[in-house]
Amino acid sequence: MPSSPRWVEAVNNALRQHPEHQPTVYQVATVDASGHPRVRTQVHRAFHHPPDRPDLPLLVTSTDARTHKVTQLHASARVELCWWFPGTQDQFRITGFAHVRPAPSPSAPAEPTPIPAGATALEMLRDGGFDWDAKRREAFLAMSPGMRASWCAPDAPGSPLGSYEEQKGWPRRVPAEPETEEDRKNWEMSLGNFALMLVEPVEVDWVELGVKPNRRTAFKREGEGWVEQLVVP
Template identity: 40%
Template sequence: MSAGWLARLTQALSKHPSSNTYSLATVEDKIPRVRTVVHRTFLGQDTPAPLLVTTTDVRTPKSAQIADNWNTEICWWIEPTQEQWRITGNALLVPHSKHTGRIGELPPGYDWTEERQRTFNTVSGRIRASFCRPVPGTSLEPGTTWPEQLPPLGEWKNDVEREQVETAFENFALLVICPLEVDFVELKPIPNIRTTYAIHDGKWEERAVVP
């Protein structure tokens, strides 16, 4: 049995494919952090425990924040449909196997190594190249350069490019969100409609709440 809310969310996204970014919030000590990320895919869409997948660089602060505290909330404002989706849950990183310390208990039933590799090969060459820039957030030394584009694994043209792709692949991580609560606000109807969903013993319970 699938999560009832997901059909509604994917329906909005399929009509508005450019609404593919959301704000991802994490906590660093007692300070909230929030940034835009690109939604990549849902996994387990037909199960009661669907997952959201985005990607990040293991060297970014958010990766350390998630390793310390896996609580997360996303806010997805789908402007064309006037829907706000807030999804609260746990965030997990799927990094390169050399970063073993970072891996939490990943949801079973998926080949995460293959999923990470497949996603790396699917994102744009420009995004792939971004993973071999210097450490994100550090001072930019004048004159520093890094590739603008990188090919998928195995498609390098020479040894320099091979090394760059391998570095990028080492820094590349899936960021997987396991939803526990959903807060869905519809701004189009007047009065607005707000519905919350929470999973208990593998079942999603739905509740109409005051907006």
């Protein structure tokens, strides 16, 4: 069976070495319709890969289906993310494709973004009948009640807000097991706006600043494997 690329092991090692500094967020950049770069911070949920293909890792994150980035990813699936680990002083710049899976309901605020040619792992999951919504719900349930409530905002992120006082009436918690009618309403709203986002890397730039002299390695996916090239830091 193919093995996981060395950069994934480096990420996992950095996460294990300094749990007190565990960086669970990275910055993800897209391009808008005007050609301007747009970047935001997103939470890393997990790694995932097609069955028996650890050489095709996917980064699992999430988003609100109403955000501008979903519209941007409909136009172009290419993204780049930057992940900094303060404990080990490692930086990973990851270039690849992103795919967003919102709720499958006809009333969902967005449609799934296209899976482009060349997104091998995403194509394998699609062709293998992967249960996207089960994975979406798994990620949703893994969040805290307070985090789940963040998807209950009545309008899309970035919409005009009259005052901060308006937010005081918004839900603060969405429990995993709704007990009241209000809990159930908030659950449906939050889950309906919650979208799974998967990033398929094709190039990775790993810089090790915690060693002297500094090291830098460029990884590129080619065919059935990853090619490594040492480069100037």
